Amino acid sequence: MGKIKQGILGGFKGKVGTVIGSSWNGIAYMKGRPQSQRDPKTEAQQKQRSLFTEVQGLVSQLSAVQLAFLFPNSPQGMTRRNALVQQLAAESVTITDGKHVDLASLKTLGNAPTADLPAAVIVADGDNLSVSWDGASDWRNTHADEFPSVFVANVTKKKIFLLNSSVPFGSSGVQSFSVGITAYGEASDTFSGFLLSTGAKSAQIGIGTMGVCERPARPPKKNN
Numbered sequence: 001m002g003k004i005k006q007g008i009l010g011g012f013k014g015k016v017g018t019v020i021g022s023s024w025n026g027i028a029y030m031k032g033r034p035q036s037q038r039d040p041k042t043e044a045q046q047k048q049r050s051l052f053t054e055v056q057g058l059v060s061q062l063s064a065v066q067l068a069f070l071f072p073n074s075p076q077g078m079t080r081r082n083a084l085v086q087q088l089a090a091e092s093v094t095i096t097d098g099k100h101v102d103l104a105s106l107k108t109l110g111n112a113p114t115a116d117l118p119a120a121v122i123v124a125d126g127d128n129l130s131v132s133w134d135g136a137s138d139w140r141n142t143h144a145d146e147f148p149s150v151f152v153a154n155v156t157k158k159k160i161f162l163l164n165s166s167v168p169f170g171s172s173g174v175q176s177f178s179v180g181i182t183a184y185g186e187a188s189d190t191f192s193g194f195l196l197s198t199g200a201k202s203a204q205i206g207i208g209t210m211g212v213c214e215r216p217a218r219p220p221k222k223n224n
Contacts, residue, residue, distance in 0.1 A: 070110030
C-alpha cells in the first residue's frame with residue numbers, strides 16, 4: 001500500500017493502483033507499473049505466430065549434416081538452424097489466411113560462395129520426380145564434370161529436401177535425372193528448387209558426403 005506524505009499533493013511511496021511512488025535525494029518520483037500481456041491475440045500477432053510455427057516445421061526437416069551442407073561457414077552469433085529460420089522467414093508472403101513461406105520464390109539458402117549455376121526445373125512426372133537444367137555459361141563449361149546437389153521444395157505440402165544428382169552439370173544443353181516421387185510428394189504437387197555446387201567429380205552417395213563450394217547468386221531483395 002502506498003503512503004502519502006505532505007498532503008494529497010505531496011509525494012508518496014509504494015504502489016497505488018498502476019502507479020509506483022518513490023523518492024531520491026528528497027525528490028518525489030512517480031512511474032507506471034509494467035503492464036504485461038500474457039497472450040496477445042491481435043491479427044498481426046496471430047499471423048506472425050503461424051509463420052514462426054511453419055518455419056520451425058520446415059527447418060526441422062533437415063538434419064545437422066544437411067544444415068552444415070547449406071552453411072559450410074558457421075554463422076556468427078547463432079546456430080545454423082536459427083540462420084535458416086531467419087532466411088526462410090524473410091521469404092514470407094501474406095495471403096488470405098495469414099503469412100507463409102514462399103517456397104516457390106526461393107533461389108538460394110545458406111552462406112556458401114555464389115556462382116552462376118543454371119536454373120533447375122523440378123516437376124512431377126508420373127511416378128517420378130524429374131530434375132533438369134539447361135543453358136550455357138562460362139562457369140558451367142569449366143565445371144562440366146562436377147555433380148551438383150539440388151535443393152527441392154514441395155510447395156504444395158511445404159516440405160524441403162536435399163537431393164544428390166546422378167548426372168554431372170555438363171558443359172551445355174539439357175541434363176536431367178529422375179527419382180521415385182513417393183518420398184517427395186505426389187504427382188499433383190508443385191515443386192521448385194535450385195542447384196548447389198559440391199565440387200564432386202563423382203556422384204555423391206549419402207548426404208554426409210556433401211560439401212557446398214558454390215551456389216546460385218542471391219536474388220535481389222523484395223521491395224516492401
